[in-house]
Amino acid sequence: MTRFPIRRRVLLGTGAASLGLLASGCDSILRAKQTRDVLKLGQAMSLGVQRAILSSQPLAREFLSSQLSPVFKVNGTRDPATEEYRALQANNFTTYRLQVDGLVHAPKSFSLADLQSILPRSQITRHDCVEGWSAIGKWTGAPLHEVLIQCAPDRSARFAVFQCYDSLRASRGGMTAYYESIDLFDAYHPQTLLAYALNDAPLSVGHGAPLRLRVERQLGYKQAKYIKRITLTSSLAGIYGGNGGYWEDNAGYEWYGGI
Amino acid sequence: MRPGQSHPRAESSMSIAEGAAATTDDQEGAAAPPKSERIYRHAATTRATHWINLVCVTVLLLSGLQIFNAHPRLYWGQYGANSDQALIAMEATQDRQGRLVGITTIGPARLATTGLLGASVQDGHLVPRAFPVWLTLPSTRDLATGRNLHFFFAWILAINGLAYLVFAYFSGHLRRDLYLRPEEKHLRHLLADVWAHVKLHVPRGEESKRYNTLQKIAYLSVIFGLLPLMVLTGMTMSPGMDAAFPFLLDVFGGRQSARTIHFIVAWSLVLFAAVHLFEIFLVGAFNEIRAMITGWYEVKPEKKA
Known part of the structure; x- marks a missing residue:
């Protein structure tokens, strides 16, 4: 029965060689564009399936005030610290104007008082960071769909793009403005807010004063802070890196942050 | 056992997969005494889903550790971040x-x-x-690629797992090979089986044609316990899935509890894999691995008393 040891040696040799190749080659394989494109299929499937099971637009879980996080972690930009932002801060955001434009028939600008005059919604929800942590906070703001309806969106509009006052390091060097985008499926969800208060106090600078997005069925990087302008578009191509957000362009995060 | 000779226990379908039995001595001439018997132990579907599952679990573990590295703290409850108490x-x-x-x-x-x-x-x-570079995929910090890898292989794991379950149920594999027989459910039998494992007893002959009781319990816990728990706790970490299936949050006690359970169950699977590998090397790695590749398993003759 000599054929077993020979086969065994061949098997072990092939196994060891392929393991070595695997270990050294993994990172370069993962860097290849073809691999990245294939791997993104999993995310595309998740988007398709989640859109199907969320088609009835169920609400994200809302919690009790006894379940609030003692400390709501500040993440991302802590302070935009630009001259433009400092000027707004100096007069307590009374000169702040939210621009809504793009594929709308009635472009409009809203002061904080305008936004606060829209029937507000408050919700105690969980914020989930892509890194893994969660914090529960009470958000109060104007439902985004109420704001959009006032601007009469065109039928061709598909995305709401949020441009922000803060800038972060770009992967190609230098700084680039933070921006994010969601599609109208999420923009018209009843829990999607332009929030101006956290835990019954006006938003702090760390949490995105004067206005931030809450899109409760998605991860933290979608919750744009320091919103300056909302533009409705039919496509994300041509906007900054074309992937629909700062993290999507600069770190490869998926545009859909539902998982 | 000679070819053609019937064996009462073998006929009561105790082999792992139904199929023909052949003896190796067929090729070696009638003069040699019968030494061992080959049985068809694993069906093609079992073999294919086994190896696909191994690849998926490996990539999921290594990419999962990459994701864990982004926030290496685990909590219990609905929320948890840096200022909260970590478990x-x-x-x-x-x-x-x-x-x-x-x-x-x-x-x-x-x-x-x-x-x-x-x-x-x-x-x-x-x-x-x-976790160190040699335990994560990609090796250096890259959460986006780690997540893309994780979710791609999670889909394959889930589809592969469902295919296996459908096959295992309808082919009778579950009932025939994995579910405990009535006599196996007695404490005395279980204790005897534990003792046999402690003594590193290597089954031969008829005994080696079927899974032993602890082995069945281990496989059933992975198939119906650990892997489904991984999928469900993984889903609980998705804010979209939580909106669609809010009961997930109640079942696991919150997103952060689910993340902790996901981590612990992942290492339970590693523990299972370590014991599984140890047993394979104990009873004969070549024969065991060949059986999981070709389906054919060589049954060593029982030692004469």
Whole structure:
């Protein structure tokens, strides 16, 4: 029965060689564009399936005030610290104007008082960071769909793009403005807010004063802070890196942050 | 057992997969005495889903550790972030000389794990890292690729797992090979089986044609316990899935509890794999691995008393 040891040696040799190749080659394989494109299929499937099971637009879980996080972690930009932002801060955001434009028939600008005059919604929800942590906070703001309806969106509009006052390091060097985008499926969800208060106090600078997005069925990087302008578009191509957000362009995060 | 000779226990379909039995001595001439028998142990579907599952679980573990490294703290409950009490954490601090020290915290216990957990060497330097470069995919910090890998292979794992379950149910594989027979459910039998494992007893002959009781329990816990738990706790971490299936949050006690369970069950699967590999090498790795590749298993004759 000599054929077993020979086969065994061949098997072990092939196994060891392929393991070595695997270990050294993994990172370069993962860097290849073809691999990245294939791997993104999993995310595309998740988007398709989640859109199907969320088609009835169920609400994200809302919690009790006894379940609030003692400390709501500040993440991302802590302070935009630009001259433009400092000027707004100096007069307590009374000169702040939210621009809504793009594929709308009635472009409009809203002061904080305008936004606060829209029937507000408050919700105690969980914020989930892509890194893994969660914090529960009470958000109060104007439902985004109420704001959009006032601007009469065109039928061709598909995305709401949020441009922000803060800038972060770009992967190609230098700084680039933070921006994010969601599609109208999420923009018209009843829990999607332009929030101006956290835990019954006006938003702090760390949490995105004067206005931030809450899109409760998605991860933290979608919750744009320091919103300056909302533009409705039919496509994300041509906007900054074309992937629909700062993290999507600069770190490869998926545009859909539902998982 | 000679070819053509019937064996009462073999006929009562105790083999792992239904199929023909052949003897190796067929090729070696009638003059040689019968030494061992070959049985068709694993069906093609079992073999294919086994190896696909191995690839998926491996990539999911390594990419999962990459994702864990992005926030190497685990909590219990609905929320949990840096200022909240962690159940398990793998973080770096500095000692009095200003050198980096890896600290692993498990409940009240604090362990110095520099070099492996909390802080380890990357490109020649000690850096803060929960799990070291050789345990994560990609090796260096890249959460986006880690997540893309994780979710791609999670889909394959789920589809492969469902295919296996449908096959195993309808082919009778579950009922025939995996479910415990009535006599196996007695404590005395279980204890005897535990003792046989402690003694590292290697089954031969008829006994080796079927899974032993502890082996069945281990496989059933992975198939119906650990792997479904991984899928469900993984889903609970998705804010979209939580909106669609809010009961997930109630079942696992919150997103952060689900993340902790996901981590613990992942290492339970690693423990299973370690014991599984040990047993394979104990009873004969070549024969076992060949059976899982070709389906054919060589049954060693029983030793004469």
